[in-house]
Amino acid sequence: MMEEKPLWPGEQAVRAAASPxxxxxxxxxxxxxxxxxxxxRCGARWCTSQYVxxxxxxxxxxxxxxxxxxxRDQLWRAAPPQFPQRSAAGLCAWQGTLTADQQRAAGAIQQAHAGGQPILVWAVTGAGKTEMTFPAVAAVLAAGxxxxxxxxxxDVCNELFPRVRAAFPTTPCALRHGREEQAYGGEPLVVCTTHQLLRFYHAFSLIIVDEVDAFPMHNSRLLHAAVAQALLPGRAPVYLTATPDDQLRQAIRRRSLTVTYLPRRFHGAPLPVPRLHWCRAKTLTGGFQxxxxxxxxxxxxxxxVMLFVPTVPLLTQLTAWLRQAFPGERVAGVNADDPDRLVKVQAFRDxxxxxxxxxxxxxxxVTIHHLQVVVWAADHHHFQANALVQVAGRAGRAAADPRxxxxxxxxxxxxxxxxxRRDIIQMNRRGGFS
Structure with missing residues (x-):
């Protein structure tokens, strides 16, 4: 019988053996x-007569x-970790400068964390949300x-990992998700999918949930419970998104969730407002002229150019048409079930x-410099308002080319x-743009 690996501090795992x-x-x-x-492990409950x-x-x-x-199993839970304390000076190697709005948000994050209060950073796409968290992260790492x-x-985890690792080069950092086979090795800094938090119990002093309203976390009791269980008692999460869902907005109205707003991108330019193009119905289903x-x-x-479509059959059609219409261009299509998705996205990024x-x-x-965005069949029911705002937010993210x-x-x-479209215009107005 293969020997089971020991648990790192803060980990939890299913075991059948009797002596931990x-x-x-x-x-x-x-x-x-x-x-x-x-x-x-996850807090789910069901009737005793089910799942026998x-x-x-x-x-x-x-x-x-x-x-x-x-x-018949046991859940083993290792004691919470305590890494050696270090000086916060020099922990973060990021060389950028936070804007006044970013500094205000960074201070709000640190204040909420110190008070054990959850906070939502409601920031436009491309506001530099990740960089605003660095002061709080450095303080927690310095405290062990x-x-x-x-x-x-x-995809968000894969985008975050190199940025976080570059910002904290002297701190071991782990990447954990369903397509990453490397096991957790006790690193003080973890980038992971929310599902992976179920592998931890009372472990983290700080959890930053990026794109908290995204599927599959939207309305997921399981994943919100995973965040709560993985945090140390008395700690609360930091949520980041440009498009909070109804549950988060209700929590703000009830004042059970602190919120700080960032209505401007870090480079100071407005969000691109989508241009609208009416088409005949039959054009949307196959005539891409x-x-x-x-x-x-x-x-x-x-x-x-990144072209968003609502369904895989339409993706297949449009990809084939583009290859025929633009034979000199390199065209690719990706969807959630594509085994080569990560490779194709990296090729597009490169x-x-x-x-x-x-x-x-x-x-x-996904951040691509100079990117232009097209949404085909934007009236399809798969494109809810939040998704359209996020899609539009892929464009104009670089300071050198913000439009x-x-x-x-x-x-x-x-x-x-x-x-x-209204949400984008309103956020631009809140940011001082007419």
Whole structure:
């Protein structure tokens, strides 16, 4: 039988053996409370007559993706970590300068963290949210604490990891998600998907949840519970997003969630306002001619173009049409189930691909310089207002080229299109733009 690896401080794991390592506590992985079975790893509960195993006992259906938990298992929990204290000076190697708005938000984050209060940083896309968290992260690392940057999206984690590692070069940093096979090795700084937080218990002094409203965290009891359980008692999360959902907005109105606003991008330019293009219905389902002149202009200016579509069949159609219409361009298409997604996105980022067709899987966490954005069939029900705001926010993010173009093609002028455009205009006004 293969020997199980020991747990690092703050980790929790399912074990069947009876004697834990020193400093590790154990609890029943599934506990019965009246007519309910409750999973100690994720907090899910179900009726005792559900999810019964053939040989007796039960299992948790909600956190099955991290490995099966049964009523015959134990959950081992290692004691919280305590790293050596260090001087905060020199911990952060980021050479940039925070704007006045960013400094205000950074101070609000530190104040909320010190008081054990949750805080939402409601900032426009491209505001430099990650950089605003660096002072709080440096303070926690200096005090010997464990820090996590967590996001519901793998692509966001992959975007964050090199930036965080470069900002804190003397601090070991781990990347954890379902497509990253490297095991956790006790690093004080972790970038991970929110699902991976279920592998920790009372471990982190600070958890920063980037794109908190993104699928699958939106309305997910499981993932919000994962954040709460992974934090040390008395600590609260920092949430980052440009498009808070109704649950977060209600918490702000109830004053159970502190909020700080950033209505301007770090480079001071306004958000690109989407241009609207009406099309016949049959044009949206296969006649892509309205795109020809627009893409030609973008490519003559040597600008990469990201084209968002609502469905995989339409992605396949549009990718094939682009290859035929622009034989001299390098075209790729990606969706959530594409095994080569990460490679294709990196090729686009490196300039090896000039036209990238994608579903909403890339609505967040991707920064490409000089990018131009097109949304095809923007009236499809898959494009909710929040998604359209995030998609539009991919353009104009670089200080050297802050005025990227965003174009929506549609047949029906939907409430989502109107709301997304209105939200962008209102945020620009809040930032001082007419």
């Amino acid at each position: 390592q020193p400093g590790v506590t154990r609890v029943a992985a599934i506990q019965r409370r009246g007519r309910w079975q409750v999973c100690a 195993l053939p040989l007796g006992g039960t299992y948790c259906p909600e956190c099955l993706g991290l490995g099966r938990v049964t009523s 604490g464990l820090v996590a940057y967590a996001s519901p999206r793998i 309205p795109l020809r002149d627009l893409i030609r202009r973008h490519r003559q200016a040597r600008r990469p 300039g090896q691909t000039s036209l990238l067709v994608t579903t909403t899987i890339l609505e967040r966490g 990227g173009a965003v174009d929506f093609f549609y047949h029906r002028y939907t409430l989502a299109i109107a709301q997304a």
